[in-house]
Amino acid sequence: MRFIDREEVAARLTYEVCIPIMRQAMIALSRGETKQLLRSIIPLSEGRLFGIMPGAMGSHAPFGAKLISVCRDNFADGKQSHQGLVVLFEPETGAPVCAVHAGEITAIRTASASAAATDALARKDARRLVLLGYGEQAASHAGAICLVRDLESIVVWGRSPERAHSFAERLRTKLGLPVSTAGSVQEAVAHADIICTVTSATEPILRGEWVRPGTHLNLVGSSYAGPAEVDNDLVLRSRFVADSREGVLHQGAEFIRARAAGLVRDEHIVAEIGQVLMGEIVGRRSAEEITVYKSLGHIVQDLASAWALYAPQSPVPAHGI
Structure with missing residues (x-):
């Protein structure tokens, strides 16, 4: 063996x-x-x-x-x-x-799946990436998404400003891109084209009202029912795509919370990413639409x-x- x-x-x-x-x-x-x-x-x-x-x-x-x-x-x-x-x-x-x-x-397959989803769902002119989190998945997502979009800049937010700055410096050296830090989540996402939530947050850190039209989001940090990285409003406002419909219905924390609040029904999951990738269902329908890829990993x-x-x-x- x-x-x-x-x-x-x-x-x-x-x-x-x-x-x-x-x-x-x-x-x-x-x-x-x-x-x-x-x-x-x-x-x-x-x-x-x-x-x-x-x-x-x-x-x-x-x-x-x-x-x-x-x-x-x-x-x-x-x-x-x-x-x-x-x-x-x-x-x-x-x-x-x-x-x-x-x-x-x-580490590698999660970021690669998000990159494939980003390629299918983000605007073709998306250039500004925001990473909420500074751990291993933040680094891998930056490396993978660089291959599907011609990024001009990256913004990093994390609970520890010191760790966020240190991570940004390492990422800047590795990727050769401008990488800066933000003092708050709202500041970080203000001009984002692509947002990756890769935190260990147990309660939402990102509010829907902070996300501008046309943004694509990869929700990655929570992989089971319980911890949620984004609020119900963002789920409601988005065109919501799952890696697996069954998985998200049972274990996708952000979706489950919004459904429990009576804001969405199961049909709010418009597609699995595989359906978008094979051309069965349209992913992004307009430049103004907010798209979400909910990653549980399979x-x-x-x-x-x-x-x-x-x-x-x-x-x-x-x-x-």
Whole structure:
């Protein structure tokens, strides 16, 4: 059984490689070709979770599971908040064949999926990116979205001004773009074209009234029912696209809160991103529309990424991804 460590994942699963993989994975999910259960999450203690995500890329395609821990305090120590394994099983014999570093796959595939969604939903002339948060996902989202839009500037907001400034300096050096910080969320998003919420906020930090017409948002930080990064008004005002309709209906915190308040119904989710990517449903309908991509992350994204690393010369059968 092979093990693919963090360094190999980072070296081989680049954004250029992963973004097309995410497009195809999400199209396959929306076509009903993949199989997955809703993730099971076990709360361990404050800021610590353990998740189990099983699934298959098709009826006769690779299958497996992600075992992932989320420890928010790791960030302060310079460690990944998401740690674990993606375990792959060979489709014909059912034998386990590979375990892959899940933390690095999660960082890359999440940002790559957001980049694919941004390419489909953001205005073509979007140039100003705002990152709400300064952790690993903020860095990966900046790197991935640079590949789908010609960014002119990035603005960063975080609860610690010192950490936000330090992160902005590192990002400026890495990407060669102007990167500044903002003192408040409202200030940060005032001129945004694209906003990525990648925080560990438990209550909304972004209000709909602060978001200008034509903005695209990737809501990423909350991946289970409970914590919410944006308020009900933003959900109500937006053209709301899910990575998985079933997932967001059951575990998309921002949507669930707005629905519980009686502001939206299930039909407010206009599409899955796979439906937009395959051209089945229109994403953005006008330059003034606010679009939202709600990202929970799904096992088919992890399996597709892991299989590409394990068997790059063995594509998934046509009836799979």
